[in-house]
Amino acid sequence: MLQKLLGLPINASERGAQMDRLILYVHILMVVLFVGWITFFLYTLFRFRKGRNPRADYTGVKTHASSYLEVAIAAIEVVLLVGISIPFWSWKVSAFPTEPNAVHVRVIAQQFAWNIHYPGPDGIFGRTDIKLVNEESNPIGLDRKGDPHAKDDIVTLNQLHLPVNRPAVIEITTKDVIHSFFLPVMRVKQDAVPGMLIPIHFIPTKTSNEMREELAFTLTLPATKDLDPYVSMEDYKAADGTVLVKKGHLISKETAAKLVTSGITSVRIGPHYPAEIACAQLCGLSHYRMRGYLTVDSEKDYAAWVKDQEDSLEE
Numbered sequence: 001m002l003q004k005l006l007g008l009p010i011n012a013s014e015r016g017a018q019m020d021r022l023i024l025y026v027h028i029l030m031v032v033l034f035v036g037w038i039t040f041f042l043y044t045l046f047r048f049r050k051g052r053n054p055r056a057d058y059t060g061v062k063t064h065a066s067s068y069l070e071v072a073i074a075a076i077e078v079v080l081l082v083g084i085s086i087p088f089w090s091w092k093v094s095a096f097p098t099e100p101n102a103v104h105v106r107v108i109a110q111q112f113a114w115n116i117h118y119p120g121p122d123g124i125f126g127r128t129d130i131k132l133v134n135e136e137s138n139p140i141g142l143d144r145k146g147d148p149h150a151k152d153d154i155v156t157l158n159q160l161h162l163p164v165n166r167p168a169v170i171e172i173t174t175k176d177v178i179h180s181f182f183l184p185v186m187r188v189k190q191d192a193v194p195g196m197l198i199p200i201h202f203i204p205t206k207t208s209n210e211m212r213e214e215l216a217f218t219l220t221l222p223a224t225k226d227l228d229p230y231v232s233m234e235d236y237k238a239a240d241g242t243v244l245v246k247k248g249h250l251i252s253k254e255t256a257a258k259l260v261t262s263g264i265t266s267v268r269i270g271p272h273y274p275a276e277i278a279c280a281q282l283c284g285l286s287h288y289r290m291r292g293y294l295t296v297d298s299e300k301d302y303a304a305w306v307k308d309q310e311d312s313l314e315e
């Protein structure tokens with residue numbers, strides 16, 4: 001309900017509900033302020049209308065009550081901010097997960113992509129060196145030959161995989177300008193600043209399949225919109241039993257046409273990538289296409305994905 005009302009993306013993070021509640025409170029506070037100030041404004045328009053006040057009053061207010069009030073408000077705000085908010089925030093953001101099963105990942109932003117760096121089975125990030133950067137073959141300058149810890153490291157482009165229900169610690173940096181790492185479904189956003197490695201953490205609570213299920217809808221064929229970013233949520237078979245499209249597979253224009261000729265006119269579909277990494281900082285001309293993909297896997301799928309990546313390293 002809340003998500004619909006505020007137009008929020010689905011929530012797939014352990015802390016997401018808290019964040020959404022905070023967003024709601026801020027909205028309520030803004031409505032109260034808006035109504036309050038508009039009422040006050042309308043009152044002053046009425047109270048100080050020309051008909052009642054034909055001559056301007058050049059003396060104005062003589063008491064200092066409003067000045068004292070302003071000082072008091074400023075003092076209260078300082079106490080709230082310095083006394084409560086800042087200490088609370090610093091305590092909250094520095095409470096990093098200590099669980100041994102936490103997944104550590106580095107994200108190195110650049111114009112206009114996200115390089116994702118995993119430490120591999122040894123759990124230690126290999127050395128990187130700016131001199132080794134090669135935009136084609138080694139975008140983060142990983143020293144695979146010189147550092148034994150770098151040998152098993154996995155580096156992907158725009159593909160972030162995380163296991164469900166395990167704390168994820170992501171260290172964020174950038175090669176060029178300031179970017180901002182934004183995972184809307186996890187309710188996390190952090191600027192990527194050159195020369196700094198800034199960690200964030202969260203716990204994904206839904207797999208991509210679960211998110212897809214939440215976003216699935218029924219589409220009537222023939223479709224007017226592009227079907228490419230969507231996958232089928234079920235197996236669809238022709239009358240003779242041949243599978244036209246399998247669950248989880250993309251629906252091409254040809255497949256859609258085949259479905260229609262087989263008499264299937266409504267299909268349940270879901271987004272291919274239910275969770276994206278967005279850049280939340282205007283970082284250059286192609287900022288709009290700086291788009292990565294987050295896949296939250298089950299424990300088993302994640303292990304299989306890691307193995308796949310490791311195998312492709314050995315080849």
Ligand SMILES: [Cu+2]
Pocket residue numbers: 109110112178179180279280281282283287290
């Ligand atoms: Cu960017």
